Amino acid sequence: xxxxxxxxxxxxxxxxxxxxxxxxxxxxxxxxxxxxxxxxxxxxxxxxxxxxxxxxxxxxxxxxxxxxxxxxxxxxxxxxxxxxxxxxxxxxxxxxxxxxxxxxxxxxxxxxxxxxxxxxxxxxxxxxxxxxxxxxxxxxxxxxxxxxxxxxxxxxxxxxxxxxxxxxxxxxxxxxxxxxxxxxxxxxxxxxxxxxx
Ligand code: SF4
Numbered sequence: 001x002x003x004x005x006x007x008x009x010x011x012x013x014x015x016x017x018x019x020x021x022x023x024x025x026x027x028x029x030x031x032x033x034x035x036x037x038x039x040x041x042x043x044x045x046x047x048x049x050x051x052x053x054x055x056x057x058x059x060x061x062x063x064x065x066x067x068x069x070x071x072x073x074x075x076x077x078x079x080x081x082x083x084x085x086x087x088x089x090x091x092x093x094x095x096x097x098x099x100x101x102x103x104x105x106x107x108x109x110x111x112x113x114x115x116x117x118x119x120x121x122x123x124x125x126x127x128x129x130x131x132x133x134x135x136x137x138x139x140x141x142x143x144x145x146x147x148x149x150x151x152x153x154x155x156x157x158x159x160x161x162x163x164x165x166x167x168x169x170x171x172x173x174x175x176x177x178x179x180x181x182x183x184x185x186x187x188x189x190x191x192x193x194x195x196x197x
Contacts, residue, residue: 003036006115010108014088020104022089022097028055029089032112034082039188040075040180041118042066042083043109045127045159046097052090057083062160066124069160069173073181074194080184084112086131102131119187121152122180125159144176146183153187155180 001009011031017023030047033056042058050060058066058077070077077083087097087105097105109132113121123129126139132154133147139156147154157176158169178197185192 003115007032007036007112010111010115014108017088017108020087020089020101022087022091022101022105025092026090027052030055030057030085031088031108032057032082032084034077035079036082036116038080038082038116039118040081040120040122040184041113041116042077042081042122042124043128043132044083044085044124046085046087047090048094049090057085058160061164065160065164069177072174072194072196073177074192074196075184082112082116082118084109086128096127099135102127106131119152120180120183121149121154123154123156125157125162128159129156144172144179146179153183155183 014031015029017029023029026047030051044058047057048060048062051057057063067077070081075081086102086109088108091097091101123132129137129139129142133149139158142156143158145156147156155176158173163170163173181192181194181197
């Protein structure tokens, strides 16, 4: 079975999911989207209002900023990345998902990772960092530092919503994304083009 078919089957399964209470309060399950053959997996926290309405990840203001950041890196979401979240259903009032909700929903993300086999993972913000790597980890300490996790290169960065709230973080975040571009050139495509780095 090819990756696209495996992902489609898993998506069908997630759309029927009622394993935690988040499904009761949301409109749509936001499974994820992108290129099944992508070498970069981008992981966020969970759907917000716009994502819950559209059933797609990162389509609100933070998502628009993410697309811009990817663009300056020479990446395009449906070509170079696959984008998913730690939890697939929107937490009420955009609260942070509880450790229990994260723990239950992680099974889907783990299976996405098994299917995608991405050599590079970008973690957007504290919840993604804590959900995948370490529940005690601090994004302010670990952002910009490569982590080797299960044979994959993992880069924690600030969540785009944090950059919208605090534009002073943008320069530091850009430095982190430049490291992703360099790693991509090193292990995926030495000819990868970005006009900006
Ligand atoms: S958040 Fe995840 S575990 Fe909870 S109902 Fe939605 S898909 Fe299932």
